[in-house]
Structures are given as C-alpha cells and as structure tokens.
Amino acid sequence: MDNKESSVTPETSVFHQKQSGIIPYFRIGYAMLASIFAACIIVQVFFAGMALFMGYAGWGLHISFVPMFMYLPLLMLVTGIIGRLTKKLIWMNVMLVAMIILQYITVEFSTEMGVLGALHPIIAFLLFGASLSMAQQSWKYV
Numbered sequence: 001m002d003n004k005e006s007s008v009t010p011e012t013s014v015f016h017q018k019q020s021g022i023i024p025y026f027r028i029g030y031a032m033l034a035s036i037f038a039a040c041i042i043v044q045v046f047f048a049g050m051a052l053f054m055g056y057a058g059w060g061l062h063i064s065f066v067p068m069f070m071y072l073p074l075l076m077l078v079t080g081i082i083g084r085l086t087k088k089l090i091w092m093n094v095m096l097v098a099m100i101i102l103q104y105i106t107v108e109f110s111t112e113m114g115v116l117g118a119l120h121p122i123i124a125f126l127l128f129g130a131s132l133s134m135a136q137q138s139w140k141y142v
C-alpha cells in the first residue's frame with residue numbers, strides 16, 4: 001500500500017469531513033430513520049412472538065404494523081443520497097428494500113415455496129442486523 005492510499009483513513013475521508021448546507025441535516029435524518037427502522041424490526045418480531053403465544057390477535061398486529069414502517073427504507077434511500085452517505089450504506093439500503101419485498105413474497109407464496117417459507121424469520125434476522133449496522137455507521141457521519 002503506498003503512502004497516498006494509507007493516508008486516507010475513515011476519519012479523514014470525505015464522509016467524515018464537516019459538511020455544510022443541508023447535508024448534515026439529511027445525515028441526522030438518515031441516522032434517526034435507520035435507528036427507528038431497527039427498533040420497528042424488534043417490535044415486529046415481538047408481535048410474531050406474541051402471536052405464537054397468544055394466537056391470532058398477534059398476527060393481526062404483525063400484519064397491520066408492517067405498513068407503518070415498510071416505507072422507511074425508501075425514505076432513507078432518498079435521505080442518504082442527498083446526505084451524500086457512503087456507497088456501502090446506499091447499497092445496504094437497497095438490500096433493505098429488497099428484503100421487505102421478500103418478506104411479502106415468502107408469505108404470499110408460502111404454499112408454492114414450501115420449506116423456503118422458513119426464510120421469513122431468517123430475513124427478519126438479516127433485516128435487524130443490517131439496519132442496526134446501518135444505524136451505527138450513519139451516526140458516525142453526523
């Protein structure tokens with residue numbers, strides 16, 4: 001690794017430099033949205049757990065809660081692009097959108113998918129891991 005390359009650390013990269021104008025506000029907005037989304041995933045898994053122990057009422061909550069947070073990743077995508085966040089974060093964001101769609105697919109086509117329907121809770125786990133990591137990363141750029 002040459003000297004030029006090694007002198008660019010995460011702390012000195014363009015993403016860590018103080019940004020002016022509207023960019024800092026969008027970065028704060030992004031970090032807040034990512035944190036809220038991660039919290040919503042925990043609540044969503046909690047509702048699934050409630051359904052296992054309490055019966056159908058729990059599934060009602062699980063189903064009706066999704067529309068309250070499923071558009072957050074799209075809002076994060078716009079906020080992240082305007083806030084000039086890293087390509088890594090933007091790509092992870094696209095993955096969040098794809099995983100939400102997969103959650104619907106695994107439920108809607110559960111009969112056709114057979115055992116692959118079991119991916120639903122696995123994707124829940126990935127959604128939480130990804131959004132937690134995104135929240136942690138994005139707060140560093142605030």
Ligand code: HEM
Pocket residue numbers: 041044045048059062063066100103104107120121123124125127
């Ligand atoms: C351990 C975690 C989870 C389990 C066991 C689980 C299980 C289920 C089950 C059994 C259903 C079908 C309910 C029914 O049709 O009566 C369902 C629906 C659904 N779940 Fe999950 N889920 C989990 C986590 C999540 C998470 C984190 C999301 C995040 C987006 C999610 C999104 C959805 C969606 C979009 C539906 C379909 C809603 C609809 O039909 O309108 N689930 N889930």
